[in-house]
Each structure stands twice: as structure tokens, then as C-alpha cells.
């Protein structure tokens with residue numbers, strides 16, 4: 334007998350591509366399982382003003398998690414990066430699977446195929462992410478950063494219409510859209526420290542029930558452990574992907590290494606640290622990195638009211 338589960342996702346092209354990927358993985362892991370994709374238009378998708386007024390990036394994920402909690406859908410596919418560090422998942426909802434991580438790097442797309450160091454003086458780069466703005470200005474203080482919101486397709490359209498000279502978007506997001514040929518330069522970690530959770534798709538379910546057991550088959554323990562280290566950092570800061578924070582954990586045998594930094598929005602100050610330890614202590618590593626950065630004065634950079 335076929336079991337059908339309902340998968341909730343945002344309706345953007347990237348979100349639907351991710352949802353279809355998860356649906357295929359689930360259907361090949363379990364015979365007789367059918368996944369029905371339910372696109373959800375969130376408040377965050379409809380809002381065109383600043384993200385801060387929309388309730389932050391959490392506006393994208395928490396509405397879908399509420400449907401999960403209410404039983405209107407059975408699983409939700411999220412970019413881990415979009416889940417804020419300061420808002421807990423609703424009661425009775427958990428991350429049942431961390432998918433294997435894709436590349437976490439950001440990519441520059443510029444008109445004329447110019448790399449970051451080749452952009453004209455005062456060139457206009459479109460991004461709304463404080464983390465990207467800070468690191469762009471750190472490398473190139475002469476650039477002008479223009480906020481552009483919206484999904485990846487619409488940001489590419491803003492570049493093509495001549496509104497900006499370049500944009501910075503997630504490399505894996507472009508690949509998921511079949512747009513990787515547009516990449517001018519993949520920005521290395523030294524230039525652009527990645528966002529916490531970048532490149533990692535997670536699947537949330539209710540903590541008990543059939544969907545949870547079905548989805549657990551997709552969990553990648555390596556991806557889970559590096560994610561736990563990065564997420565603990567963000568959680569300690571009470572930050573989200575709107576914050577000028579980078580955090581990137583890697584795994585070598587059983588050792589997790591976490592590189593983390595906090596940036597002043599204008600790129601004129603960076604606080605960074607590297608911590609390492611056994612994978613079983615991944616969350617403690619994230620807290621340790623956060624505490625080291627807080628001891629260096631990170632709170633002042635994170636909180637606009639203290640700057």
C-alpha cells in the first residue's frame with residue numbers, strides 16, 4: 334500500500350528544486366512512498382520591504398514550521414542558512430535529516446566577467462546580506478553596496494537589467510537553478526567567509542510519527558555534526574543569516590574545525606577565531622568560538638544599537 338506524505342516548501346524556483354530533490358531521495362529510499370509537494374507562500378516571500386521589518390529571515394521558515402506543527406504538512410524542506418539562531422523550532426518539531434552539504438561558498442556574478450579585484454572603482458554590487466556587504470567592503474572599500482532582495486532569479490535579472498554591476502549569491506543556489514554557468518568567480522573563504530549552514534538542506538518533521546522515521550534515512554552524520562557546531566555559534570549570538578557573521582565547520586576524521594568571524598558592517602573591523610575538537614563535542618565548539626569572539630568584543634559589532 335502506498336503511503337503519501339505532504340512536503341511543504343517555499344514556492345521559489347530554488348526552493349522547489351530542493352523540494353523535488355528531497356522527494357526523489359525519499360522515494361528511492363522507501364518503496365511505496367509517494368511525496369506530494371505543497372508550495373507555501375510565506376509572509377517573507379510576499380514582503381518586499383526590509384527583512385528586519387519582516388521579522389527577519391525566520392519569516393521564511395517559521396510559517397512553514399507552524400504548518401508542520403499543526404499537521405497540515407508532514408515534512409518541510411529548508412535551507413539551514415535560512416533558519417534563524419534566535420528562534421527555536423516550534424514545540425514538537427525537529428530537524429530529522431541534515432542532507433550531505435553542498436559547497437558553502439558565495440559566488441560573484443559580474444557584467445563583463447570581472448573578478449572582484451578587477452571591478453571598476455565605485456562599482457555597484459547588489460546584496461542585502463550584512464555578512465556579504467562587510468566582506469566586500471573589507472576587500473574593496475571603494476565599492477558601493479546596493480541592497481537587493483528577492484530570490485536568486487530576480488537578483489540575476491537585476492544584474493542583467495543593468496541595475497547593478499555585480500551580485501554575490503550562493504554558488505550552490507546557482508547550481509540548483511542550473512545557472513552555474515553565470516558564475517564569474519567562486520569567492521574563497523579568505524575573501525568571503527560563508528554563512529552558518531550555507532549549502533546544507535535540512536528536512537524538518539514532527540518529533541514523533543511516520544514522517545520522522547522515513548526522513549531519518551536521509552540524515553548524513555557528517556553534515557549533522559558540522560551543522561551542530563555552526564548552529565551553536567549562531568545560537569549563542571542570537572544571530573541569523575541577516576547578521577555579519579560567518580561560520581564554517583569542516584570534519585577531518587573525527588575532528589571538527591570551526592572557523593568563525595564577526596564583521597563590522599563597513600568592513601573596517603573583523604574578529605575571528607578557529608577552534609577544533611572531537612565531533613561528539615560539536616555544539617560545545619560552536620559555543621566556545623562564540624564566547625571567544627564575544628570576549629574580543631563581538632557584541633558591539635552584532636548589535637546595531639551598541640555600535
Ligand SMILES: NCc1[nH]cc(CCC(=O)O)c1CC(=O)O
Nearest residue numbers: 412414415502503506531532533
Ligand atoms: N538568502 C536566501 C538563500 N538561502 C539559502 C541560499 C543558498 C542555498 C543554501 O545555502 O543552501 C540562498 C540564496 C543566496 O543566499 O544567494
